[in-house]
Each structure stands twice: as C-alpha cells, then as structure tokens.
Amino acid sequence: MTKNENGEKREPQEIDDETGLYVISVASELSGLHPQTLRQYDRLGLVSPNRTEGRNRRYSLRDIASLRMVQRLVGEGINHAGIKRIIELEAAMANMAIEVAQLRIEVDALLSENPPKNLNSKKITGKKKPEVIVYEEEK
Numbered sequence: 001m002t003k004n005e006n007g008e009k010r011e012p013q014e015i016d017d018e019t020g021l022y023v024i025s026v027a028s029e030l031s032g033l034h035p036q037t038l039r040q041y042d043r044l045g046l047v048s049p050n051r052t053e054g055r056n057r058r059y060s061l062r063d064i065a066s067l068r069m070v071q072r073l074v075g076e077g078i079n080h081a082g083i084k085r086i087i088e089l090e091a092a093m094a095n096m097a098i099e100v101a102q103l104r105i106e107v108d109a110l111l112s113e114n115p116p117k118n119l120n121s122k123k124i125t126g127k128k129k130p131e132v133i134v135y136e137e138e139k
Helices: 024-031 035-044 061-075 080-113 121-125
Strands: none
Touching: 024 035, 024 061, 035 061, 061 080
C-alpha cells in the first residue's frame, strides 16, 4: 500500500494490457514510429490511447501492439481506410468467437442435463472416443 500527496493510504493499481502507461515519446520508441504518426493514427481512429485528466495520451501494451500491426499493414501497402476496416473486422470476429464459446458452454450444459433420447449424443456434441492403436515391433 502506498500513500498519496495527502498522506492517505491507497491500494496499488492493478496493471493489465489495457492500462495506459506510456507517454507518447515512450510509445514512439517502443513502436518505432514518429510521435506525429502516433497522433495521426489517433486522429484517424486506428489506435485510440487512454487519456489523462489533462487530455494527454497514455498508451497501453495493447496500443503498442496495435501500432506495430498498423505499421506492418502500411508496409504491405494497405491504406489507412483499409487498415481501419481490418481492425474493425478483427474486433468483431474476436467478439463473435467469445459469443460462440459462451453458447457452446450453454449447449454442452443443456445436453448434459437433458441428453437426447432418440439420437446418439456423439453426433450432437461432435465428440468421439479416441481410438488407441497399439503397434508391436516385429521380432
């Protein structure tokens, strides 16, 4: 536990990939891009860093990874509008993957509570028992 300027105790902040830690100069060095390029990407909506109360940019580890991806895509000849669309589609795909996983858990729970009576449950769940093949060496 640490103390703030007023001497009050406060809990340490938990840091994850989304926490804005890096000022623009550090993010610039980590990403290999000029600070003005980072500002342009922010204006275009390609990478949106967190903001402090004073409206200064704070880049997270995820933002740095996104900047590197944008840099790679630009190097491959994709324009900014195309990159923005790729980012949107990848985010939508990630959200759908999460939703599919949640639905799969629900379906599995329902099937375990109420197994189908007239169908083979192996066909419903798509799971087969693994086959074991034993090889013997010839003597």
